[in-house]
Amino acid sequence: MELTDILYEKQDGIAKLTINRPDRLNAFRAQTINELIWALRDAWDDNRVGVVVLTGAGEKAFCVGGDQKEKGSEGGYDYSGGLGGGIGLEVENLHQTIRNIPKPVIAAVNGYAIGGGHVLHVVCDLTIAADSAKFGQSGPKVGSYDAGYGSAYLARIVGEKKAREIWYLCEQYTAEECKEMGLVNKIVPANQLQAEADAWAKKILEKSPTAIKMLKYSFNADSASIQGISQLSMASLAMFYNTEESNEGKNAFLEKRAVDFQQFRK
Numbered sequence: 001m002e003l004t005d006i007l008y009e010k011q012d013g014i015a016k017l018t019i020n021r022p023d024r025l026n027a028f029r030a031q032t033i034n035e036l037i038w039a040l041r042d043a044w045d046d047n048r049v050g051v052v053v054l055t056g057a058g059e060k061a062f063c064v065g066g067d068q069k070e071k072g073s074e075g076g077y078d079y080s081g082g083l084g085g086g087i088g089l090e091v092e093n094l095h096q097t098i099r100n101i102p103k104p105v106i107a108a109v110n111g112y113a114i115g116g117g118h119v120l121h122v123v124c125d126l127t128i129a130a131d132s133a134k135f136g137q138s139g140p141k142v143g144s145y146d147a148g149y150g151s152a153y154l155a156r157i158v159g160e161k162k163a164r165e166i167w168y169l170c171e172q173y174t175a176e177e178c179k180e181m182g183l184v185n186k187i188v189p190a191n192q193l194q195a196e197a198d199a200w201a202k203k204i205l206e207k208s209p210t211a212i213k214m215l216k217y218s219f220n221a222d223s224a225s226i227q228g229i230s231q232l233s234m235a236s237l238a239m240f241y242n243t244e245e246s247n248e249g250k251n252a253f254l255e256k257r258a259v260d261f262q263q264f265r266k
């Protein structure tokens, strides 16, 4: 596959996927998601690979979710294929691939992890963050949501009350705050992030691959029912994206103006 939106390299048992759209703060579009799924499947298929590291290009962002500039006039992302579940993005498939690949996926969060970009690190097995990283959900500000892994699995990690706060208020949290919530495993200075992710990967590579695989499957089993919630969430999102309410959120962001959701509270 010709890669335009991500960088993909494999070295010493580590597959590194870098979302490479820094001019859009590594926001993803349909092509980005498809490339991530392709690279994960390649890493899955390659028996020399034992660990995957997911990160973002540049110093500012890990990923800030769906590319709002790629949304069409009818709300959904600018891709009409059926695999995207109606929203135009195979996000649900991406989440499931991160969970199903029988090798740990480490998120190396180098900056903003916002919206769908935040959900990406949430579904990864481990998160290592730069001390400068910022985390948060933003869907309700821009007429969107991820009510699958983004809410239900997040709540398992940080607890119901905190997960509700994160989604209802859409504020940003520091790496330190996220570590206290159990959402981040380790914080390092930004210039040591990739080396630290590699060091964690190397420690995992010293372990029994079968034991690691079975443990990942076991951890997954307990939250597997969230896949069904995720399907419902994405299917409902496809319908929501076609509403004036959702479009108001997207348009306000793109026009850099205050959003007016009050008109929809009738």
Ligand SMILES: CC(C)(COP(=O)(O)OP(=O)(O)OC[C@H]1O[C@@H](n2cnc3c(N)ncnc32)[C@H](O)[C@@H]1OP(=O)(O)O)[C@@H](O)C(=O)NCCC(=O)NCCSC(=O)CCC(=O)c1ccccc1C(=O)O
Residues within 6 Å of the ligand: 023, 024, 025, 027, 064, 065, 066, 067, 068, 069, 087, 089, 091, 112, 114, 115, 116, 117, 119, 137, 138, 139, 140, 142, 144, 145, 146, 150, 253
């Ligand atoms: C990330 C910010 C907080 C950064 O703020 P700041 O440092 O002030 O920089 P800005 O000047 O705002 O941004 C710089 C530059 O980048 C552009 N940009 C930023 N975010 C996006 C984006 N998501 N898409 C496209 N472009 C983006 C911005 O316009 C600027 O460019 P200019 O040319 O200078 O104008 C802040 O930028 C921010 O809040 N961004 C929006 C983040 C966002 O709302 N993301 C989508 C959230 S949707 C969601 O959370 C739930 C849905 C979900 O998870 C999901 C599920 C299934 C499919 C898709 C999604 C999804 O994520 O959409």
